[in-house]
Amino acid sequence: MSLGGETAPDPVDLMVVMEELGEALVLEPYLETVVTGAALLRASGGPTADALLDGIVAGDVRLALGWAEPGTRYEWAPQETRAERKGEEWVLSGRKSVVIAAPWATHLIVSARTEGGVSLFLVAPDAPGVTLFAYPTIDGRRAADVEFADVRLDADALLGAEGAALPLLERVGDATIAAMGAEAVGIMRRLLQDTIAYTQSRQQFGQPISNFQVLQHRMVDMFMQVEMATSAVYLATLKLDAPAAERARAASVAKVTVAEACRFxxxxxxxxxxxxxxxxxxxxGHYFKRATVIEGELGTVDHHVERFARLQPEAAE
Amino acid sequence: MNLDWTDEELAFRDEVRAFLDAHLTDEIREAGRLMTSVYGEHERSLAWQKILHAKGWAAPAWPTEYGGAGWSVAQRYIYARERVAAGAPPVSPMGIQMCGPAIIGHGTAEQKAYFLPRMLSGEHFWCQGYSEPGAGSDLAALQMRADDDGDDLVVSGQKIWNTHADVANWGFFLVRTARLARPQLGITFLLIDMTSPGVSVRPIISPSGEHIQNEIFLDAVRVPQANVVGAINDGWTVAKYLLEFERGGTAYAPELQARLDAIEAAAREVPGDEGGTLANDSSFAQRLARARIRVAAFETYEFRAMSAEGSPGMSASVMKIMGTELQQHMTELGLIVAGRYGIAYQPQAACPGGAVSFPHNASEYAGPRFAAIAPLRYLNERAGTIYAGSNEIQRNILAKGLGL
Known part of the structure; x- marks a missing residue:
């Protein structure tokens, strides 16, 4: 098996896998490594990226993407993290906030402003000048705020072409939204199943509480939300190779529908x-906490409603 | 109906403000401002109760003859608004707000003389023993039995969802003393010394990792008959009285207003997506305005409900439903403000209402303090629509009230 080239996983395959991981509430950083990280490496190409893709398959490499900063919210562009070319090397400085899975990662992928725009760098978490402040997340995972103080990087730490990372982050971000949405669908199916089973076994007023119509209707509404979320995830997944605006609108449809369903x-x-x-x-309770985390990841409902409204559909040819 | 305060009420507000200013220590203020649920940290809430008690303000709604402040509805509202604005923690409700009125309304002269002063001073810290594993929404199905044995009742059974029972030295319980035609009959309201032999308390950990709730197990606990409040087998009458008090006794709006202010202040400190702070983002500004509109209407409803004469009736259920749903909405807004930091588990930045058992860092935390508290509040306040008669049960009560 390989995560690169011709044999790269199909988005539909990833969707099926993510739904299963969601239903089993798997905590391992699969989304961060195999979905987001691998997609960035694949698009970047080159011997370093290829070696890491093999390392993921072997189970030796775990990735975390540092993109947001204390001064930014959900926009991809970094503000304070910069990398400057010094001879053969790069020097990286700045801060990244809430880097999910960073305490577990063997490699960090970090977005930074460079002369030509926004670029991606591969950084070892234990490199001199890199400081992690690690903490648990409410869903039982780990994240860190990461500081880079004049971190010296070799020339091959640059992933892909200099200045070309922003459209790549947008595209991989949409792929991550689709895969995370599939995870959420698995989570919500389990929440609904457990709720149906509980209300059928819980006796109050001499009968199972599932007999009460107000609760029946609530569970029917939960079911419909899961169905809408599933459909929106299909849409986002099947549009991942569409032109940028169409792809992004479909991803926002998924993010908004999934977030609202996760909450309800x-x-x-x-x-x-x-x-x-x-x-x-x-x-x-554990599924609920993971669902709550997914609600806000990669942009709130408001953020994606705005993005959807801003992106005009391309005129039909 | 008059929405303007009178000169006397304004003078009272100034008096409250000056008192809070003079007596709230930074440490106690912190316990109020950094709460992760509706429950204050036990030690500091109790310390604050003692300060209030010294002033005669520990029990705003009790008549002065029992050591209460004897305030009017308007005064209580003003006090609540000033208290939350100043960041003072709430006083534990189980004694003064719940058991106290039951004793005042249905207790004997001896019970009043013994329990009420100790409740006010905090010497007795109370917990509530109502729900059981098989008796939640259907409270009248409760099974904890108390058998007559001379001067004592002998009590055995299990209670659940007992807030702060681990630190309480007294509890008020509903127990079954007879099996009669209707399940509501044969229930007795009983005060139990939690240090009695046969009482054991087991913690329940919440999804936020906090230990606030408990289970209580009673194994042949001997309780003097003198601790029965009201008549034997007539505890349902006392319980209903107390439940109405629990549901409608306290206004929600003062705290909602303070939380809206805190949310807005926090939103001015974090980046938005439109180049300025989050408070300037149009979608957030709209959400905040809508929340303020809902609270403004609800606050006026509370004024109307509290100034009506007689039993709280329908309005108690309306206040419980609207109040808890708005509280939950505040926590949803809080998560939006917290943004990406809202997924971090950092109870060390807060003052939780009980010990925290999940692993977390010692003292330092990442991101804004508001963001560290926001997810804990979001998780904990899911309980608001479940406890004290779930909102589904409240809607059933209102449906009956409409003649349906």
Missing amino acids: VGQNAVQLHGGMGMTDELAI
């Missing part, structure tokens, strides 16, 4: 479990 399904799964929804003892 997650909140109501807790609500219908009553007090049991507020303990750490049942699976649903």
Whole structure:
């Protein structure tokens, strides 16, 4: 198996895998490494990238992408992180915030402003000048704020062409939204299943609470939200090779639909479990927290509604 | 209906403001400002209660003859608004807001004389024992049994969702003393010394990793008959009285207004997507305005409800539903403001209402402090629409009230 060239995974295959990972609530940084990281490496090409792609397949390489900064929100362009060419080397300085999976990563991929625009660099987390402030995330993973103080990088640390990273980040970001949406669908299916099972077993007023029509309708609404999210994820996945604006609009459709579904399904799964929804003892609390993280990742509902409105569909040929 | 404060009320506001200014220490203020749920940190909330008690302000709604402040509805509202604005933590509601009114309304002279002063001073810290594993929304299905044995009742069974029971030395319980035609009959309202032999308390950890809730197990605990409030087998009457108090006794709007202010202030400190701060982003500004509009209407509803005479009735359920749903909405706005930092688990930046058991860093935290608290509040306040009669049950009550 390979993650590069002709045998690179098909987006539909990744979607199926991500849905299963979601349903099993797998915490390993698969999305960060095999979806986001591998796609960036594949697009960048070159011997360093190829070797890392092989390393991912072998299970030796784990990646984390540092893109957002304390001074930015959901736009891809870095503000304060810069890299300057000094002879054969690059010197990297700046800060990245909430780099998911960074404490687990063997390699960081870091966006930085360079003379020609925005570029991507491969950085070892233990390189001199790199400082990680690591912390857990609410869904049981790990992230870090990362500081780069005049970090010296070899020439081959530059991934792809200098100044060409912004459209690449946009494209891989949309692929990540599609794959993360598939994970969310798996999570929501489990939340719905568990909620149906719980309401059928929980007895109050002499009967299972699933007999009450107000709860039945709530679960039907949860079901419909899962169906809309699934459909939006299909749309985003099948449009990943479409022209940029069409691809991005489809990704925003998925992000908004999935985020709203995650909120509705997650909140109501807790609500219908009553007090049991507020303990750490049942699976649903853990699924709810992962769903809550996915809601905001790579842009809130507001961010993607704005983006959708801004991008005009291309005129039909 | 008059929405302007009178001169007397304005003078009262100034008095409250001056008192808070003089007596709130930075440490206590922090406990109020950095809460992760509706529950204040036990030690500092209790310290604040003692300061209030020294002034005679620990129980705003109690009559002065029992050591309460004896304030009017307007005064209580003004106090609540000033308290949250100043960042003071809430006083634990289980004693003063819940058990206290039950004793005042249904207790004996001896019970009033013994329990009320100790409740005010904080010497007795109370927990509530109502729900059981098989009796949540269907509270009348409760099974904890109390058998008559001379001067005592002997109590056995299990309770659940007992806030701060791990630090409480007294609890008010609903127990079954008889099996009669209707499940609501045969229930007795009983005060139990939590240090009695046979009482054990087991923690329940929330999805946020906090230990605030508990289970209580009673194994042949001997409780004097003198601790029955109201009549034997008539506890449902006392409980209903108390539940109405729990649902409608406190206004939500003062705290909602303070939280809107905190959200807006935090949004001015974080970057937006349109080049300025988040507060300037048009989509966020619209969301905030909508939330302020909802709270403005709700606040006026609370004024109307609180100035009406008699039993809270329908308005208690309306306030519980709207109040908790708005509280939850505040936490959703909080997550938007927190942005990417809203996924970080950093309880060390907050003052949780109980010990935290999930791994986290010691003291330093990443990102803005507001963002560190936002996800904890979001998770914890899911409980608001579940506890004290779920919002589904409240809607059933309102449907009955409409004659449906």
